[in-house]
Amino acid sequence: MSWNSSRLRAKKLGGRAPAVPYWAPLGIDLFAKAINRLLKDDFFEWTRQILEVPGRTVRLNTLGVEILMTDSPENTKAVLSTKVSTSILVSPAKVSGFADALVNPQQFADFGKGEAFHKIWYDLMFDSVFATDGAIWHDNKNLLRDHTAKSRTTDYTVTERHVSTLIRVFSDSRPHDCLDQMDRFVFDVVSDVFFGESAGTLFTELQPVRNAVEEMFLWNTQRILIGKLGALLPRSKKASAVLNQYLDHVIDQAMAPAEDLDSDEAKRKAKSMLRVLVNDNVSRKRIKDQMMAILLSGKDPVSITLVWVLYELARNPDIVAALHAEISSTVGFSAKPFPAQMKTMSLLQNIIKETLRMQPPVGFSIRTAFSDTTLPTGGGATGKGRIGVLKGTHIVMSYIGTQRCKDLVGPTANIFDPWRWEKWSPPLWEFLPFNQGPRICLGRNFAWMQMEYLLYRVFQVFSHVDLVGEDGERIVAREEMKIKITLNTKPAKPVMLRFRKAGE
């Protein structure tokens, strides 16, 4: 298909979004700029600058690929909600399987993860819910939903076990690399709840599985930046072997006959996702797909959010004092909180919401157009017209951009203020930490439970948290932390924290 006929097709569909300027052939200069901004950890700042256009949507042409970047809630809604293909709307009778489409309209959505994403992330995401579309995605969702949708009473017991360990770690008055500790904590909880066996990472310095996952995250993020070509670059074979070894080992354990069938712990394990899938004779391959979905989705977003919460609290002692007062008036400092009690704690809830607004761990999300289609806004000189989108175009949605947009949130959009939630409630498509639409996060309730429980318990024990430098000295400067973007958006530098009890 020639460049001219592509332009003609796009023109018939709608207008064009303003292009980010480039001068080198194939937009190599633009590609280099994006990589440079990523490496300097100011990619988000760059995207904010280029999105300051009417319609808040821009076109980036690099390496022969067209990317539309947007933080417009209207465009994000069009991509994420169940939008039936224009071809179906025009001529339903001609589309075979239309009856199925009515029952299951997602299969006809215009946007999805796409094959390049699937290929590049295969060694980490396998054929899991994260990397698939259509029927396989749907099937994955059905296998996962029952296990992730709600928190069970036993989940609190398991979480408490690992929180106690973490509190012991934090009780030594020394600075700790908080992301490292949170990541261990969440990995231990998630493996314990969903696989029936904790990975036990809080107890050891050796972290082969976490290191392997991190290596694949970094490498695949670089591969995805060069689009389809990224799939031709080699995979991280060693890291992949370490990961597979771990998964096989845990599955083998779950398949072995249980020794003590009557204890509460044995009953809990028997109900874990892994054991249920094993008992249902789901194939090893499909079990691994589900385990990776849980590991990837369950671990990083929760640990990253918790680190951002603690980072903000360390910079805002007044909020810590108010949280302490709230704990004191709810359950107090010795008993364990009940789930319903934590829901009544408005400051605790608002601290989590405000962190997810300012620092959503999934700050950007990418989709590919599966057919010629449109976005509702951002086209033409006024930015109010429809945009024509050709099949194969990548759409990068900046959730962090939407959630920090002054036009939507107000002049204080970049200030961490949990109290804003007492009188402010954003419309559905302007607050997207868990996504919206059919691909909304399946573990959001479980994630919320872990975060509120951990924060409650940590601040039941500690009254102060200090941000400290490499020399162990307290940092009082309110310097903004840069954001590192891989598949997630996390602090660019280690967040070193020291916890203190009252009087220490």
Ligand code: HEM
């Ligand atoms: C603070 C914590 C969390 C945040 C902010 C979060 C956010 C998200 C987001 C933004 C997506 C959509 C990704 C995309 O489509 O590109 C997603 C999907 C998903 N999340 Fe979460 N998540 C969190 C925790 C969890 C936990 C704890 C679990 C499970 C134990 C989980 C399970 C999933 C699954 C299975 C999907 C895939 C849904 C699909 O594609 O249909 N998440 N999450």
